[in-house]
Amino acid sequence: MTNLEFDKANTALLVIDPYNDFISEGGKIWDRIKSVAEANDCVSHMLQLLTAARTTGIRVFYAMHHRYRPGDYETWKYTAPIQKAAWSRKTFEYGTWGGEFRAEFAPQPGDIVAQEHWCSSGFANTDLDLQLKRHGIQRLIVAGLIAHTCVESTVRFAVELGYDVTVAKDATADYSEEFMHAALVTNLPNYASSIVITQEVTDALLGDRPLAQSSSAMGDAHG
Numbered sequence: 001m002t003n004l005e006f007d008k009a010n011t012a013l014l015v016i017d018p019y020n021d022f023i024s025e026g027g028k029i030w031d032r033i034k035s036v037a038e039a040n041d042c043v044s045h046m047l048q049l050l051t052a053a054r055t056t057g058i059r060v061f062y063a064m065h066h067r068y069r070p071g072d073y074e075t076w077k078y079t080a081p082i083q084k085a086a087w088s089r090k091t092f093e094y095g096t097w098g099g100e101f102r103a104e105f106a107p108q109p110g111d112i113v114a115q116e117h118w119c120s121s122g123f124a125n126t127d128l129d130l131q132l133k134r135h136g137i138q139r140l141i142v143a144g145l146i147a148h149t150c151v152e153s154t155v156r157f158a159v160e161l162g163y164d165v166t167v168a169k170d171a172t173a174d175y176s177e178e179f180m181h182a183a184l185v186t187n188l189p190n191y192a193s194s195i196v197i198t199q200e201v202t203d204a205l206l207g208d209r210p211l212a213q214s215s216s217a218m219g220d221a222h223g
Helices: 030-039 042-056 081-089 128-134 147-160 177-190 198-206
Strands: 011-016 059-063 139-144 164-172 194-196
Touching: 011 042, 011 147, 030 042, 042 059, 042 139, 042 164, 042 198, 059 128, 139 147, 147 164, 147 177, 164 177, 164 198, 177 194, 194 198
Parallel strands: 011 059, 011 139, 139 164, 164 194
Antiparallel strands: none
């Protein structure tokens, strides 16, 4: 087991893309990641981290993908394949249920929601780095969706900018175990200082303090 220690003054939880389209039954992408997400209890672990952060006063940041709006890409000269896919599916469409935070992950006062990223990295063309630095953050605990795109890209970019990163490997999901392996076993060990299970992170944060009560992560966010 990794011996984790976090300085709560300079550590933040970074939650990536907790949209209904990703992690709620009926979401546009849920069926594609459901088997992996349910196998590792991804949503409950994401909520466990969020609850631990709120219990200990660790600041919470959100890195959210751009929500589709009509006219977004029509005049672009070049559009990446991942953006074309989002365009065709109208993923995370603005003003719809799918483009909303899953209810349990809705920001609370004091949380920071960075500008939406257009491709994969939560840092590229957003104010995330500025917001983290302004709040004195040097270390990140990362959770969210999905492992081989937004999570991996954001972690890589964070390390390039000088942040120390811990990834909660059971608080993310992907389209297959093969993709999870590529991100968490092949690629991210080159960048993240620690890739551990959620329980290790929450134990390091909480010590002997009990986890605050919260609503079940597995409840249907439709309601």
